[in-house]
Amino acid sequence: MTPEQYCQDKAARSGSSFYYSFLFLPPERRRAITALYAFCREVDDVVDEIHDKTIAASKLAWWRLEVERLYAGEPSHPVTRALQPHLEPFGIARKQLIEVIDGMQMDLDQNRYLDFEGLRLYCRRVAGVIGELSASIFGYRDPLTLRYADELGLAFQLTNIIRDVGEDARVGRVYIPLDDLQRHGLAAHQLLAARAADQDSEVFRAMMRDQVSRARGHYRKAFELLPEVDRRAQRPGLIMSAIYSALLDEIERDQYRVLTQRIALTPLRKLWLAWRTWVNGRPPRIAGH
Numbered sequence: 001m002t003p004e005q006y007c008q009d010k011a012a013r014s015g016s017s018f019y020y021s022f023l024f025l026p027p028e029r030r031r032a033i034t035a036l037y038a039f040c041r042e043v044d045d046v047v048d049e050i051h052d053k054t055i056a057a058s059k060l061a062w063w064r065l066e067v068e069r070l071y072a073g074e075p076s077h078p079v080t081r082a083l084q085p086h087l088e089p090f091g092i093a094r095k096q097l098i099e100v101i102d103g104m105q106m107d108l109d110q111n112r113y114l115d116f117e118g119l120r121l122y123c124r125r126v127a128g129v130i131g132e133l134s135a136s137i138f139g140y141r142d143p144l145t146l147r148y149a150d151e152l153g154l155a156f157q158l159t160n161i162i163r164d165v166g167e168d169a170r171v172g173r174v175y176i177p178l179d180d181l182q183r184h185g186l187a188a189h190q191l192l193a194a195r196a197a198d199q200d201s202e203v204f205r206a207m208m209r210d211q212v213s214r215a216r217g218h219y220r221k222a223f224e225l226l227p228e229v230d231r232r233a234q235r236p237g238l239i240m241s242a243i244y245s246a247l248l249d250e251i252e253r254d255q256y257r258v259l260t261q262r263i264a265l266t267p268l269r270k271l272w273l274a275w276r277t278w279v280n281g282r283p284p285r286i287a288g289h
Helices: 003-014 017-021 027-049 053-071 078-086 094-109 116-138 144-163 165-169 178-183 188-193 202-225 235-253 267-280
Strands: none
Touching: 003 017, 003 027, 003 078, 017 235, 017 267, 027 053, 027 078, 027 094, 027 116, 053 078, 053 094, 094 116, 116 144, 116 235, 144 165, 144 202, 144 235, 165 188, 178 188, 178 202, 202 235, 235 267
16 A cells, blocks of 8 residues: 555545545645645544553654654655655645644643633644645645634634534543633533533533634634635635534534534535535635624
């Protein structure tokens, strides 16, 4: 198996919405974004699949060394070997890949966030940086596009957090800021219990409604930042936005029942949203005000 095939298999098996967003890219850009995505999946899997924190930390330390080997021209892993040809053409910087690993390290070091500002740093590392790298691969002319990509990454990560409240709680993680919970008279232990009765309370729904509203606000801010000159090149990000905003709508329609189930779109619906967005090239309409 070639490094490129390894990355393609990694992306396809994940079932992620990201996979649908780069289906329509030209071959060279598609290979670059697939390799980047595979890198992100590899380091994320360290945290998600290795339950011994000492071993996980050692694995992340190995990946830090592998990034150094990558920029020294001696990568050893299929993912970094696939990524190597794209470093210079697409401006993929060492410090950006290290920052992604720093974000994964945060998952080992803490499982609560006191406020949104603390959560924002986490989102910056695990999503905003990836947004900037992706925007570079898609192509841009106006530097403002990188600010759009960072903001869009934040919106994506907030959507992931909303979708995965119950899933994260079952492994002891609470990403909803604690001050948001307190403002609604809730506590982290109620999320960790992940009871159906809790998610059906109006208090829980009001708290989740605020989380969805915040995420939608960041989508709108990102779209306001996107320069017209780069809109066509940045269609893969708009595809992701269409899929994720549809997911937020679905969560809202299901009355925010995220504690006991994982709400998702079907592959066919994702493909339809991807095709429609690629053709019209416009940001999706975000519900609410």
